[in-house]
Amino acid sequence: MLTVSQAKALGYYIPSNYTETTVPKIDFTAVDKALQICYKNGLGVRGHTLIWQSQTTSWLFNTRYSSSGSYVSSTVMDARMEFYIKTIMNHVYSSNYGSVVYAWDVVNEYLHSPSTSGWVKIYGNVTTSPQFVKNAFRYAYETTSHFGLTNKVSLFYNDYNEYMESSNIIKMINYINSGTRYCNGIGYQSHLSTSFPSVDYYNSALQAFMNAGLEIQITELDAGATTETEQAAYSYNIMKAICEVKKAGANITGITWWGLSDNVSWRIDNPLLFSTLYVPKASYYRTLDAYTNVFN
Structure with a gap:
């Protein structure tokens, strides 16, 4: 832990409404190394992820940042969230290598938050109008605005099984963007298998997001199968659907496969x-064939 004065000396962002005397010390070693490698090799980076309903250490939600503490109030948690988001993003864009980060998954999988999540314990049950999610996007937007990057860096809500949740996702993003457009669009994870979803079902969400005017990035694409032949056919059809929606006018700006091999x-x-x-x-x-066949 650091005192607030120590944190400020290190360049951490401390909100004006932050009433606690300490903040967690953030280890940027791995982040800095990854950014440097990508910068030197001409690779783009997605910032994944700032707020997630899973794999967030439990003490982050507790008084004194203690594993034995009780849950803090939503006001205290808002200040902690602003501290964390802005400190992370400020660090990245103040570095020599921050230009490689072209997008952030600001909030990940909120609509699938379990009742045991610290976010739910503090902010209440899942809804399509979550104020703290909108706040998270506002903090991220204020940071990209500070660095003059609002037209260069996109801010996404990222989730899985989007074909089951497309209506709720669109409702929530519309809520986030009421007033000011903080959220650029949807990170469409796309953890697929040849048995589910069907290509048509997958495509229905792409169409819905296109019609809602959202920027779309395919963020975690993989497609499981029992045979390579089966996977090749499915991958072709999925990529063909993505490319056809793109050709029809969808603002699809990225496709990321979820792993090298x-x-x-x-x-x-x-x-x-x-x-x-x-x-x-x-x-x-076959993935290359799909792209070539659609775009000639």
């Missing part, structure tokens, strides 16, 4: 385009 994937059903590094599968070539 099957041998290091988080899944066991061989969902990626390479089996191991530098060893492409049939799905790799």
Whole structure:
């Protein structure tokens, strides 16, 4: 932990309504190394993720930042959230390598928050008009605005099973953007398998997001299958659907596959385009075919 004065000396952002005497010390070592590597190799970076209903340490929600503390009030948590978001983003864009970060998943999977989540304990049950989610986007937007990056860096709500939640996602983003457009659009995770969802079902959400005027980025694409032949056909059809919606006018600005190769994937059903590094599968070539066939 750091005292507020120590944190300020290190360049941390401390909101004017921050009433506590300490803040957690943030270790930027891994972040800085990754940014430097990407900068030197001409790679873009997604900032993933600032606020997530999962894998957030429990003491972040507690008094004194203590594992034995009780839940803080929403007002205290708002100040903590602003401290964290702005400190992270300020650090990135004040560095020599921050220009590689072209997008942020500001909030991840809020609509799937379990009742045990610290965010739910403090802010209440899941809704399509969550004030704290709007606040998170405002803090991020204020930071990109400060650095003159609102037209260069996009801010996303990221989630999974979007084809089941497209209506609620659109309602929530419209709420976030009421007044000022803080959220550029949707991070469409796209953890798929050949058995589900169907290409038409997947495409229905793309169409809905396009019609809502949202920027779309495919952020965590993988497609599990029992055979390479099955995966290749499915990958072709999914990529063809994405490209056709793009060609029809959708503001699709990025596609990220969720891993380099099957041998290091988080899944066991061989969902990626390479089996191991530098060893492409049939799905790799069929994905390229889909792009070529749509865009000639």
